[in-house]
Amino acid sequence: MEMLRRLVRNPLSFAGLVILLGFALVALLAPVLAPPERPCRPAAAYWVPPWVLSAVGVEVSPCKPYRMPRDGFAADPRPPSPEHPLGTTPYQYDVFYGLIWGTRTAFRVGFTVVIAIALIGVFLGAVAGYAGRWVDELLMRITEIFLAFPFLVAAIVLTSILGKGIEKIMIALIVFGWPTYARLVRGDILSIKEREFVQAARALGAHPLRIIFRHILPNTIYPVFVLASLDMGSIVLSAAGLSFLGLGSELGYADWGQMINFARNFITELDRYWWTVVYPGMAIVLFVLGWNLLGDAFRDILDPRMRGTRA
Amino acid sequence: MIAYIVRRILLLPLILLGVTLLIFLMLQLLNPYQRLSLYVQESSLQRFGPEDLEKLIEHYGLNDPIFLPFTFRQIEIPLGFATLRLGDPECEGICSCACTPQYFAWLGNVLRGDLGWSETDQMPVSQALLSRIPATAELAILAIFPLVLVGITLGILAAVYHNRPIDHLTRFLSITGYAFPTFVFGLLALMLFYGKLGWFPPGRLSSEFNELIRSGDFLRYTGMNTLDALLNGRFDVFLDALRHLALPVLTLSYVSWALIVRITRSSMLETLRQEYVTVARARGQREWVVIVKHAARNALIPVATISGLVFAGWLSGVVITETIFNYRGLGQFVADAAASLDIPSVLGFTLFAATLLVVMNLVVDLLYALIDPRVRLE
Numbered sequence: 195m196e197m198l199r200r201l202v203r204n205p206l207s208f209a210g211l212v213i214l215l216g217f218a219l220v221a222l223l224a225p226v227l228a229p230p231e232r233p234c235r236p237a238a239a240y241w242v243p244p245w246v247l248s249a250v251g252v253e254v255s256p257c258k259p260y261r262m263p264r265d266g267f268a269a270d271p272r273p274p275s276p277e278h279p280l281g282t283t284p285y286q287y288d289v290f291y292g293l294i295w296g297t298r299t300a301f302r303v304g305f306t307v308v309i310a311i312a313l314i315g316v317f318l319g320a321v322a323g324y325a326g327r328w329v330d331e332l333l334m335r336i337t338e339i340f341l342a343f344p345f346l347v348a349a350i351v352l353t354s355i356l357g358k359g360i361e362k363i364m365i366a367l368i369v370f371g372w373p374t375y376a377r378l379v380r381g382d383i384l385s386i387k388e389r390e391f392v393q394a395a396r397a398l399g400a401h402p403l404r405i406i407f408r409h410i411l412p413n414t415i416y417p418v419f420v421l422a423s424l425d426m427g428s429i430v431l432s433a434a435g436l437s438f439l440g441l442g443s444e445l446g447y448a449d450w451g452q453m454i455n456f457a458r459n460f461i462t463e464l465d466r467y468w469w470t471v472v473y474p475g476m477a478i479v480l481f482v483l484g485w486n487l488l489g490d491a492f493r494d495i496l497d498p499r500m501r502g503t504r505a
Numbered sequence: 506m507i508a509y510i511v512r513r514i515l516l517l518p519l520i521l522l523g524v525t526l527l528i529f530l531m532l533q534l535l536n537p538y539q540r541l542s543l544y545v546q547e548s549s550l551q552r553f554g555p556e557d558l559e560k561l562i563e564h565y566g567l568n569d570p571i572f573l574p575f576t577f578r579q580i581e582i583p584l585g586f587a588t589l590r591l592g593d594p595e596c597e598g599i600c601s602c603a604c605t606p607q608y609f610a611w612l613g614n615v616l617r618g619d620l621g622w623s624e625t626d627q628m629p630v631s632q633a634l635l636s637r638i639p640a641t642a643e644l645a646i647l648a649i650f651p652l653v654l655v656g657i658t659l660g661i662l663a664a665v666y667h668n669r670p671i672d673h674l675t676r677f678l679s680i681t682g683y684a685f686p687t688f689v690f691g692l693l694a695l696m697l698f699y700g701k702l703g704w705f706p707p708g709r710l711s712s713e714f715n716e717l718i719r720s721g722d723f724l725r726y727t728g729m730n731t732l733d734a735l736l737n738g739r740f741d742v743f744l745d746a747l748r749h750l751a752l753p754v755l756t757l758s759y760v761s762w763a764l765i766v767r768i769t770r771s772s773m774l775e776t777l778r779q780e781y782v783t784v785a786r787a788r789g790q791r792e793w794v795v796i797v798k799h800a801a802r803n804a805l806i807p808v809a810t811i812s813g814l815v816f817a818g819w820l821s822g823v824v825i826t827e828t829i830f831n832y833r834g835l836g837q838f839v840a841d842a843a844a845s846l847d848i849p850s851v852l853g854f855t856l857f858a859a860t861l862l863v864v865m866n867l868v869v870d871l872l873y874a875l876i877d878p879r880v881r882l883e
Binding site: 336338342347348351354435457458461463465471480482 | 516519524528531688695697700701820822828831839844852854855863
């Protein structure tokens with residue numbers, strides 16, 4: 195609560211919060227704002243993953259709401275009109291529909307990847323930092339190997355091997371995303387594990403796992419939160435970058451990066467077809483900005499050591 | 506200190522070996538036919554019949570279980586999109602070293618500089634990389650100087666005029682700079698400065714000069730257009746090259762601007778609060794002497810360390826920047842290769858980039874240790 199109050203009081207983080215709440219609302223209401231051509235039945239399938247529905251015995255008809263509706267095959271994009279409020283991309287995908295459902299894609303990619311890399315990173319970092327000696331040495335060398343690849347280049351390699359698809363982008367980003375977390379947590383743990391309260395727990399005969407999870411990790415988890423909220427933005431940026439290069443989602447999947455990728459074919463005439471870049475571009479910028487503002491505020495609030503240095 | 510340096514240098518080849526192993530492991534997700542292109546030139550592959558291909562796969566052991574120092578009985582890991590096969594099919598329990606020729610054959614090729622055949626450029630990958638290095642180097646060199654000079658100056662100004670308009674402006678720029686994807690920034694820049702105003706066209710040179718530099722009259726000393734133009738005394742070519750470089754340089758470096766300004770600012774704020782700065786002021790030093798000689802010198806140490814980060818960012822950044830501006834360099838090469846599933850080219854660039862990054866990081870860490878006597882190294 196205290197944290198929420200501070201987030202709201204700071205104008206920058208408040209702006210971030212408003213932006214993200216807006217996006218969350220759009221993602222939540224996507225089926226209402228931009229109903230797919232062939233609606234999903236039952237409507238619950240829009241909000242509950244199909245495997246959960248079938249687990250409780252509800253039959254789900256196959257539907258693909260993430261596929262952008264297409265109005266013809268002409269290469270030239272069409273300007274905004276009553277039928278297509280934000281115009282169409284080259285090859286006639288509806289920009290408005292893509293923006294709305296692209297919001298869901300962005301949240302999905304961001305949350306899946308960040309949660310996964312944070313879990314993997316924290317686990318490996320904790321093990322390395324606590325165990326020390328050769329375990330630490332081995333894990334850190336492995337981390338270094340992963341860090342030796344420039345992030346986007348690594349993701350390019352893996353996606354070009356795995357093939358197209360939004361899941362494959364996520365896999366690629368997860369495989370190369372965890373080392374930063376592992377390093378961060380390991381460093382923090384090294385400095386905490388010799389403190390008195392940990393020694394006390396050890397002297398009382400607590401199990402190492404209990405010491406790690408109950409005593410050490412709670413004291414190192416805040417920087418992970420900060421990093422994770424900042425990463426939400428940058429992971430979505432990287433995913434969009436891959437899509438922009440044509441290595442991302444399947445053709446026609448509602449994904450901001452891919453919409454901009456379409457615009458690449460019109461590079462020399464972009465000033466005539468501005469809506470193909472400006473709308474999806476603004477969506478990405480605002481989404482990332484929202485997470486960055488929030489992450490910065492988290493850092494100021496959660497990490498007292500950093501307070502004041504950035505004023 | 507010396508022990509640290511020696512240790513780091515000794516670790517370098519180990520990390521690079523790890524890099525090749527990791528790439529090799531990822532390659533196992535491809536089927537043997539796809540992997541064959543890393544061992545045999547694609548162009549000659551087309552001459553072979555199916556039986557020859559089988560023989561080649563057999564020869565390089567591409568169907569064998571992959572190298573692991575101690576292998577177990579074979580396990581297959583279904584990943585949904587492919588199957589990862591580890592271990593040895595003819596092994597019960599733990600078997601000793603089952604080194605198959607495929608990793609070492611590939612590694613041997615890599616060490617000899619043979620990275621396979623690039624379908625994208627229709628030449629060996631190593632040659633393609635070499636031919637494209639000058640363009641990218643030119644881009645990076647032209648991006649680094651304004652970045653360092655202006656970025657650091659802005660950061661210092663923001664700290665000195667803390668909470669004044671210039672501070673707010675730089676903060677705003679650096680926050681938005683982070684959020685702006687390179688490709689959106691680049692496309693918008695192209696839209697405005699080429700589409701609307703016609704100032705800065707994409708590509709590396711205008712077509713008339715492109716013909717000129719291919720002709721025998723123009724000597725290619727370095728492969729960098731601007732430098733070669735000056736060495737040839739062709740000022741018109743020089744200006745044309747600069748015109749084409751302006752937007753790519755800006756697009757590649759603006760994210761780093763945000764980073765540099767921000768780090769300089771916060772580090773400078775921290776330093777200006779130190780007592781020795783107050784002492785310097787109290788001794789009656791002029792303000793700019795205090796700022797430049799006393800504060801900035803110490804405040805810039807963290808800035809030096811993030812140069813490694815900036816460098817890593819650029820290795821990724823050139824891929825997108827060069828793609829947008831149709832700038833024929835390493836980045837466009839790997840983007841084209843990846844889009845057409847030209848795996849040898851992608852891997853060649855990746856190995857190159859990873860090696861460069863590892864070496865660069867080592868240099869930065871060592872420099873850091875030299876600059877900052879407070880750094881104690883174990």
